[in-house]
Amino acid sequence: MTDNLSQPFYQLMPDTVIDAVESRGYLSDGRILALNSYENRVYQVGIDEAEPLIAKFYRPARWSDEQIREEHEFCFEMVEQELPVVAPLRDDNGESLFRFGDYRFSLYPRRGGRAPELSDPDHLYRLGQTLGRIHLVGAARDFQHRPALTIKSYGYDSVELIGESFIPATLKEAYTSLTRDLLNEVESAFHRAGQVKLIRAHGDCHGGNILWRDDTPNFVDFDDARMAPAIQDLWMLLTGDDRNELQLQLNEVVEGYNEFADFDPRELHLVEALRTLRMLHYSAWLGRRWDDPAFPHNFSWFNTERYWGEHLLQLREQFAKLREAPLELL
Missing domain, CATH: 3.30.200.20 (Phosphorylase Kinase; domain 1)
Incomplete structure (x- = not known):
């Protein structure tokens, strides 16, 4: 801070x-x-x-x-x-x-539009097509000054900050133990994926950064752009908890993507690992910005005993997901 x-x-x-x-x-x-x-x-x-x-x-x-x-x-x-x-x-x-x-x-x-309908197969297919084209540009050369998305920056550094400055003493032992196990699973997932290619990626590709207009997804806010695996820009388009539905969504996105770029299926090992890193990084981001008056005003629920209890519950659920088999292309 x-x-x-x-x-x-x-x-x-x-x-x-x-x-x-x-x-x-x-x-x-x-x-x-x-x-x-x-x-x-x-x-x-x-x-x-x-x-x-x-x-x-x-x-x-x-x-x-x-x-x-x-x-x-x-x-x-x-x-x-x-x-x-x-x-x-x-x-x-x-x-x-x-x-x-x-x-x-x-x-x-100014560009108007609405959020894409991530439950609509046509929207997912078009999003995949557009991301395939974006990643062709992103793969053409590397960032020289912007960082890469790494387990250290998003995971270990985040856990260190929260553990030292924010987690309540009553929950610190549980948080330390759980995040250690989580990051071990994340490391294993990256090991299973192997040497995946890092490209210039949007980095924060959720529905709020996509404006649907005239049957076209308009991508905005590349402020978090960094070197990352291609799947970083795809996994946030998958919504819900039903595995069969997630499989269908994934296939629509990848089918569109493969029209312009070649998706490496090994990166599917990274979906839950990247989700875990995002969860850890988000809490640390709130902590790093807590001295900004806008944050206590707009995120008043952060850094309360209830918040950290729910955060630990979510991380435990995420640990179980990390141990499941990855999604597959049908």
């Missing part, structure tokens, strides 16, 4: 947002709407006689300028391949990362 409440990021006011947007040559009509984002600060800003823009102000110390520009460049590469990706706007010099006072920000066109 290294954030400092005196940082201007926490004091970002509507007038500053509008001034920053206008510093890029736009004239605001004064309308501003804060959007549902916690890691960064994101606003819809009305523009005089034009469509509103989305202004994204980056959290200090999360990404370097080089890492942000790598994300932007990844988006530009996909747009060049006519992929439905919402990329940041560039100025006449090709720059997409801007500064205003103490802030770094970027501007995006």
Whole structure:
């Protein structure tokens, strides 16, 4: 928890947002709407006689300028391949990362849409097709500055933070023992998968980051983009607990995916391992951001005795899933 409440990021006011947007040559009509984002600060800003823009102000110390520009460049590469990706706007010099006072920000066109229906086979097939094309671009070269999704960064580092600073003393022994066993199972799953290829991936490919419009999935918010196995962008499209239903969903996604890229079935060993890492990482993310006033306000249930009890129960259920046979392609 290294954030400092005196940082201007926490004091970002509507007038500053509008001034920053206008510093890029736009004239605001004064309308501003804060959007549902916690890691960064994101606003819809009305523009005089034009469509509103989305202004994204980056959290200090999360990404370097080089890492942000790598994300932007990844988006530009996909747009060049006519992929439905919402990329940041560039100025006449090709720059997409801007500064205003103490802030770094970027501007995006507003893109409307609704979440995909993940129970709809047609939606899953189209999502698979689009992700296959995205991963062709992602596999063309590696990130040089952005990190990889690893067991250490998402698993061991998360467990260390929670164990040292957040877990109640009454639950610490149970948490330590359970997470040790969980991470052993995660290690085993990665071992069974073997040397899978890491590619530039979206990294946070849940339904909230996909806008369905005109029968097309539009992918937004590549802020968590990193080197990861392809399955990282596929497993979050699978919903429910019924294994037969999950198998059907998986086959729709992979059938669409294989039209453009070759899915490696060994990566199916990683589905529950990656889900486990996401669960551990999510709790640690809340902990790392607890000094940000927005987090206690919006996540008031976090860091309560009840929360940690439920978290342990979920991790025990996840341990059982890790020991089940992986999904298979039919």
